[in-house]
Amino acid sequence: MADNHPHPQVLHEDDIKELLQHIDVRDAMRRLFKALSQGSAVQPPQQVVEFAKGGDFINYLGVLNDEHVYGIKTSPYIPTPGRPIVTAWTLLMSMHTGRPLLLAESGYLTALRTAATTALAVDHLAPRQATRLAIVGSGPVALAHLKFVQDLRDWEKISVYSLEMGAMEPEQRAAIEAMDPRIVLCEVQSKATANADVVMLCTSSPKPVLALNTLSKPTLITSISTNAFRAHEVHPDELSKMDVYCDYLKTTPASAGEMVLATESGVWNEKAILGDLAELESGTAALPNYSRHVFFRSIGLGLEDVAIALELHKLLRG
Secondary structure (H helix, E strand, C coil), rough: CCCCCCCCCCEEEHHHHHHHHCCCHHHHHHHHHHHHHHHCCECCEEEEECCCCCCCCEEEEEEEECCCCEECCCCCECCCCCCCCCCEEEEECCCCCCCCEEHHHHHHHHHHHHHHHHHHHHHHHHHCCCCCEECCCCHHHHHHHHHHHCCCCCCEEEEEEECCCCHCCHHHHHHHCCCCEEEEECCCCHHHCCCEEEEEEEECCCCCCHHHHHHHHHCCEEEECCCCCCCCCCCCCHHHCEEEECCCHHHHHHHHHHHHHHHHHHHCHHHHEEHHHHHHHHHCCCCCCCCEEEEEEEECCHHHHHHHHHHHHHHHCC
C-alpha cells in the first residue's frame, strides 16, 4: 500500500549550514518573540533529566499556534575523561497531522539562533551611542554572535578575547580578523573589556569568567553559558548590582545557574528582572538608564529551535 504521508526530512549539519545562508535568522527570532508577546506561541519550561552515572539531557519545547507546528530539541551533556559530549537534535511536528515534518541536527542551528537572540537584546538594550564591543570567547558561538551584532551599532572597535587566543594558529587568527576590519584580538581579557560599552560572554565555562570590578563604566553584559549543571558566567552575588533582563521571564530564572544560586542564597530575587525579550519586542519593558551595569541572560528556548526548524521546512518545501 502506498504511503500518502511524506517521510520527514533529515538534515545534518552540512545541509543546515547551506540552507541557513538563505534564512534571515535574526528576523525569525524577532518574529518569534513578537508572537510570544501576543500569546500566539507557547514556551514550556525546560525539562532536565539527569543520567544515573553523571551527565544529563535537556528537552527544549515550543508551540507556534499560528503556524500549526510544535517541536522539541533534545540535547545531552555526556561527561567523558576529556571534553564532555554535547549534541542536539530538533524534531518539528505538524499540529494538523500529528506527524513529524523535519529532524535536524542542531549544533550549528543552536549556535545561530543563540547568537541571533542575543543580538535582539543588544539592539534593544545597548546605548545608541555605543562604540566599543568586547567578545569573550572565540569559538563558533562567539563568532556567530559577532556576525549578528556587526551592524547593530557604529562600532569603532571590536575586541575578541579567549583563553585559547595565545595558542591560536596564525590561520585561525587571520580568519577571525578577516570578519571585520575593526576586530582586535586580545590575549589579556582586561585589555579586551577596557572601556567596552557591550561585553558579550560566549563561553562554555560553568563558572564566572567576568568580574564587574574590571569594567570601567556601566556596561551591557550578555551571557549564554552552557548546559552544565548551574553553569554561570557571572557570579550570583553580582546580580543585585545590575539591571537584569532575560530571554523569557517564565522559564529563565528557574534554569539560569547564577539566578538559581542567587535566589537560594537570598541575595537576589527574580522579581528584580526588568523585562524579557517578548516585553522588549512589544515595548512594554522599561529600558535601562545605565546608572549601573545591565545584564541580559539567555538560556535558549525551545521556540527558537522550532522557529528555525520551521524556516528550514518552509525553504525545503518551497
